[in-house]
Amino acid sequence: MKKLIFVVTLAIGFAFINACGGGEPKEKPKGFDADAFNEEADAGAKEKEKAAHESKGIGKFTNVEIAATLDAKMAQAGSGVYDLKCASCHKLTDEKLVGPGWKDVTTRRKAEWIMNFSTNTDEMITKDPAAQAMLEECLVRMPNQSLSDDDARAVYEFMRKNDGVK
Numbered sequence: 761m762k763k764l765i766f767v768v769t770l771a772i773g774f775a776f777i778n779a780c781g782g783g784e785p786k787e788k789p790k791g792f793d794a795d796a797f798n799e800e801a802d803a804g805a806k807e808k809e810k811a812a813h814e815s816k817g818i819g820k821f822t823n824v825e826i827a828a829t830l831d832a833k834m835a836q837a838g839s840g841v842y843d844l845k846c847a848s849c850h851k852l853t854d855e856k857l858v859g860p861g862w863k864d865v866t867t868r869r870k871a872e873w874i875m876n877f878s879t880n881t882d883e884m885i886t887k888d889p890a891a892q893a894m895l896e897e898c899l900v901r902m903p904n905q906s907l908s909d910d911d912a913r914a915v916y917e918f919m920r921k922n923d924g925v926k
């Protein structure tokens with residue numbers, strides 16, 4: 761029994777690390793046969809991921825036009841905002857700091873969702889299912905950063921650059 765509790769604790773630990781770190785492959789906890797359990801959890805997670813990916817979130821951004829190529833000047837401005845207001849909690853890799861790393865965030869989420877989250881943080885964390893799920897995993901509530909609309913758009917362009925858009 762003790763061993764089982766240990767293993768389950770370990771499994772929950774893995775789930776936390778993966779969820780807030782974002783994008784890392786799911787490691788199956790070793791030592792007990794939980795394939796069925798895992799498959800069910802994976803299916804649920806995939807559905808949630810899909811819903812999160814298609815969501816525009818809650819806020820004023822309902823339709824943001826994004827060009828196929830990078831606006832380098834805007835990305836540069838976004839880099840400045842990142843250094844000043846975001847870097848203390850977000851890495852540019854997939855590694856978690858206080859919040860999730862930003863690698864691939866532009867493929868995980870829609871532009872509108874990211875910009876709404878960046879400017880309407882409190883309401884998103886209170887009402888948006890994907891944001892709430894993140895809070896459960898990260899255990900820290902992202903403070904509102906008082907970004908202007910232009911700043912939010914610039915940071916998004918910087919995220920695209922970080923994700924390899926040229």
Ligand code: HEC
Nearest residue numbers: 845846849858859860874878894895898900901902905915
């Ligand atoms: C004090 C720490 C902190 C700062 C500063 C911060 N964030 Fe966050 N951020 C978080 C946390 C924690 C989360 C996870 C959601 C939650 O639990 O609130 C998060 C989540 C996010 C997400 C969602 C990431 C994903 O993987 O879906 C985006 C986008 C984001 N932040 C943008 C920003 C931007 C833009 C800035 C700077 C203007 C910023 N954050 C500054 C802590 C921070």
